[in-house]
Amino acid sequence: MSTAQRTVLVQAGIGLLATGAFFLVGRTAGISAFLATGCVLIPTMYYAWVQARTLLAARILAHGVLKMLLTVTLIGVCIVVIGIEPLGFFATFAVMQLGYLGGEPPRKQASRRVG
Secondary structure (H helix, E strand, O other): OOHHHHHHHHHHHHHHHHHHHHHHHOHHHHHHHHHHHHHHHHHHHHHHHHHHHOOOHHHHHHHHHHHHHHHHHHHHHHHHHHOOOHHHHHHHHHHHOOHHHHOOOOOOOOOOOOO
16 A cells, blocks of 8 residues: 555544544534545545656646645635534644654664674
């Protein structure tokens, strides 16, 4: 499994947990958390798909910019068109960004030989 795929899975898990927690707070907060999950996962899944299909640095960089634009557009649509409860939305969005840390594969530590 690639790092990008692992990041998608970690972020999806974080988003589902946050959405469930905010539904305990209230329906509007839960829906807002769910929308934030979509605002993070849709661009991340797109970027993971791109990374699986190319090794060209310029193309990956260009699609990284497109990923950011897609994220901003989705956030704008959620705020302006749909309407959100800010705490549920932005708390979920911020916590899901930690998924980029969780998507990194564990690093092997170098063994030290004594002798």
